[in-house]
Amino acid sequence: MTARALMVQGCTSNAGKSYLSAALCRILSNEGLRVAPFKAQNMSNNAGVTPPHSRTPGLEMGRAQLVQAAAARAVPDVRMNPVLLKPEADARSQVVLLGRAHPELTELPWRERKAQLWPHVQRSLHSLLDKYDVVVIEGAGSPAEVNLRESDIVNMRVAREAQAAVLLAADIDRGGAFAHLLGTWHCLLPAECALLRGFVLNRFRGDASLLAPAPQWLEAQTGVPTVGVVPWLDLPLPEEDGVALERAAGGPPPADAGFVAIPRLPRISNLDEFAPLGELARPVSAPAELTGARAVILPGSKSTAADLAWLRATGLAGAITRLAGQGVPVLGICGGLQMLGTAISDPHGVEGGGEEVPGLGLLDLHTTFAREKSTRLSDLHDPETGLQLRGYEIHHGQTVAGPGVHMLAPGQLWRQGNVRGTYLHGLLENPAYLERFLGWAGLPLPPALDTLDSRLDAIAGQVQSALDWPRIRGWLE
Template sequence: MAKTIMIQGTMSNAGKSLLAAGLCRIFHQDGYRVAPFKSQNMALNSFITSEGLEMGRAQVMQAEAAGIEPSVLMNPILLKPTNDVGSQVIVNGEVLGTMSARDYFKYKKKLVPDIMKAFHKLAEENDIIVIEGAGSPAEINLKSEDIVNMGMAKMAKAPVLLAGDIDRGGVFAQLYGTVELLEEDERKMIKGLIINKFRGDKSILDPGVAMLEEKCKIPVVGVAPYMNIQVEDEDSLTERFDRHQEVGVIDMAVIRVPRISNFTDFNPFESIPGVSLRYVQHPSGLKQPDVIFLPGTKNTMDDLKWLRESGMEALILKAAASGTLIFGICGGYQMLGENLSDPHGVEAGGTMRGIGLLPVDTVFAEHKTRTQVCGKFLELDEEFAPLKNVEFTGYEIHMGESTWKNGAVASTSTCDTVTGTEKTEGTFYHNVCGTYVHGIFDKEEVALGLVRAVGIRKGIDVSEMEGVDFATFKETQYDILASELRKHLDMKKIYEILEQGVEDILEESESEGEAEK
C-alpha cells in the first residue's frame, strides 16, 4: 500500500498544484512509483483520458510530472461551474448532472465511496500518493462536510504540508490563523509548513520563520521561491490573465470570455520568441492583433451574449473584415457560426444568432462528446495555407454538434484514437477557422504553421522563428521545478514525514472519541 503525503493551502492559488507537481517529479526522479490525487477539483480546464473520461488538468499536469499516464482515478470528482451558484458534477469521468452549490453541499458525502475506491486503486499501484487539497482547510462553515482537505487527509491517513502564499502578503497570519482554526487532531496532522512564492533575501525572513515555528509548534520545511515555471494552469485564477505583455512582431489576442475554459490550448505560443499572446477582457485592450482566438467556454450562449453586449463582437467582425485571422476552438468555434440552438436546456435554452463568420449551425445535445483524436489540417485557403496537411493530436469535449451549411469547408480530418472512427470536422472560410479539437497547437509544427500564416499576410519573414514541441518543453519545466524545490525544501524532513505517517494520531483521536462516548 502506498505511503501518502498531502499539500494543503491557506487559500486558493497558494501554489498547491505546483508544489504537488514538484514533489511528484522529485519522487519519480528518486525511483518511486508516484501518482497525484485530488478528491474534488473545481475548474473549467479539463482533459479527456485515453478511455474517453473527463478529469481536471491540474492532475494531468501532476501525472506528467510523475512520468505516468493521466487517469480519472487521480480526480474522481470534477466540478465545472456553469454560473455563479451551480456546477456540472462529473464523477469518475462521467457527467452526473448539474447541481446548485447548496444541493451539492448536501449530496457530496454520498460520493465518498467513489473517492475512496479511486484512492485505494491508485494506492495499490504506486509507492507514493501526493494528494492536493482545495481552497483552505480552515473554511469553518464547510468543515462538517469536508471531503477534500482535512476530511480527505483523515480518510487517506496522510500527513499534511500546509503552504502559504507570501506573494500576496500576510503569510505568517495565513499559516498561524489556519492552524489555529483547526481542531486539535487536525493540527497534529500538519507536519510541516511551507512559505511559498518568496522573492528576496531569505535571511530577512528568518526571525519570522522562527516565531512561526514557536507559535505553531510545527516546523517550516521550506521557503519556496517565486518560480516562473511554464506548465499548465488549473483555472481562471491563473496569473496569465493579468500579465503585462508587450506587443510582439506577431501579436495574438485571446478573448477572455467570462466562462473561459481550456485556455491552456494557447500556451505553446508563449514559447515562441517574437510572438506575444495577450488575454483581452475589455474592448479597449484588443488593439489590432494579427490573430484573434475565441477559446472554449463552459457556457457558449451566455458568453456570446457577453461578447455582443460588451462591444467585443463588433470589434471581432471589424477585424475579420480587415483580414485579421480569427480562430475559434470548441465553444469559440460554435460562436463563430450562424445559429445556436439549445432545445434541451443544456445551457440557457432557446436559440441565438451566432457571430456569422462561419457557415455552420450548432445544436446543443444532452450527450457530451469526449474523445482523444489525432488528425491533420486539410487543404485550407491561402490565409491558412501553411497549415495544410500539418498533423496534430488533441481531444474533443463538447455538448454541441455543428452542421455545415452551403459554402462550408471542413478544416481538419480526425481519427478517434480509441474507436478508430475517422471524420472531417471544423470549418474554415477565408481568414476564419474553427475546430472542436483542444490541444491542437501543442505540436511545434502546428503553432509555427499559424505564425507563418501571419507572416505571409503581413509580408514579413518569420522563417527564423522557432517553436517547441510542447510536450518536450513541459518535461524540461518539470525538471526545473524539481531542481528548485530540492534546493529550497528540506527533502530529508519531508521523507521522514512521509515514512512516519499519522496513523498514531488518528488512532489516538479515535480512542479519545470512544472515551467521550
C-alpha cells in the same frame, strides 16, 4: 508516525498547491517510488482526456492532475481526480464524476452532494493507496473555510482518510504569509492539527535569511516547523484556472507590435493550450484593446451562450466581425467555434437554457447541444496545411455545416475564408500548425517552451533544494 500519503494544502486558493504537488510527484518518482497524484474534487474549466492506454481511456479529468501524473510518470486515471466541477455560472457547476458529466448531481444543491460523492472519493483514494507506494494529494482552496467543514470532501477529510502527512503552503509574495499560516492552524480541529507536519513559504523573492525570527516564532506558537522556503520559479506549468490569463503581459502593446487577441471570456476553458503563443497572446476585454491585433482566437467556454452574450455586451463581437472582414485570421476553438457559427441550439437545457441564440455568422455552422458529452483524444489530417494534427475534444455540441463553409475534417475542422473553427483543443500545441497560424497573421514564432518533462525535472530540482527534504522524506519511511 509514518505515512504513505503526502498532502499539500494551502492557506488560500492559488497558493501554488498544484505546482508543489507536481514537484513532489517528480521528486518521489526520481527516487524510484511508484507515485500517483490525487485531488478529490477539483473546480476548474481546464480539463483534458485520459489516453487510450489508461485504465479509464477517453474520460475527462482536471488538467492539473494530468500534469501531476506526467510528473509521477504514471498513466492518467480518473481515480486521480474523481470529482471535477466545471463552473457554468456564478452559482452553477457541471459535476463530472469519474470522468463523465453527471446531470443529476449537477442539479443537486452544493451541500447535498457530499453524501453521494464521498464514497467515490474514498474508493478512488484507497484503490490508489493499494496500488502505489506514495500518493501525493492536493487540497483545494483552504482548510480554514470552517463554513465548509461539514461538506468537505477534499481537504482535511481526505487527509484523515489517508492519514496523510500534510504540508501547508502560503504564497508569501502576497504578503501576510505568517498570519495566513497561524490563522489556518487555529481553524483546524485537534485531530487535523496532528496531521499537519510542516509549513512551506512559497513564491519567495529575496534573501531567505531575512525571514528570521518569524519561522521560529511560528513554530513556538504552533509546534509546526517551517520545512521549506520555495523561491519564485519562472518555469510555467499548465494552469488550473484563469489566473494564467490574468497574468499575461500587462498594459497595451505598441500598435505596431502585433499580437494574438484572446477575449477574456467569463467562463473561459482550457486556456493552457495557448501557452505556445508565449508573449504573443494578449487577453482583451474591450474593442479598444484589439488595436494592433494580427489574429483573434475565440477560446473554449463552459457557458457558450452566456459568453457570446458577453462578447456582444462588451462590443467585442462587432469588433471581431470587423477584423474578420478586413482579412485578420480568426480561429474559434470548441465554444469559440460554436460562437462563430450562425446559431446555437440548446433543446435539452445543457447550459441551463433551452432557447436558440444567433452566433456571429462568420462560419456557416449550426450547433446543437446534446445531452451526452463527447470526450476523446483525436488525430486528424488537415488538407489545407497537409499536416497531421493531434489534440483532444470535450464538448456537448454537435455541429452541422452549411454550404458556405469548407469542411476540412468531418466534425472537427472548418474554414470559411480567413475564419477557421475546430473542436480540437491543443491545436496550437502542434508546432507545425502554430507556425502556419502565425504565418497567416504575419507574426514570428515565439521562443519554444522546453518540453513539459524537462520543466518538471527543473522544478523538482529547485523545489527539493528549497525543502528540508530529509525530514519530509522521513515521514514516508
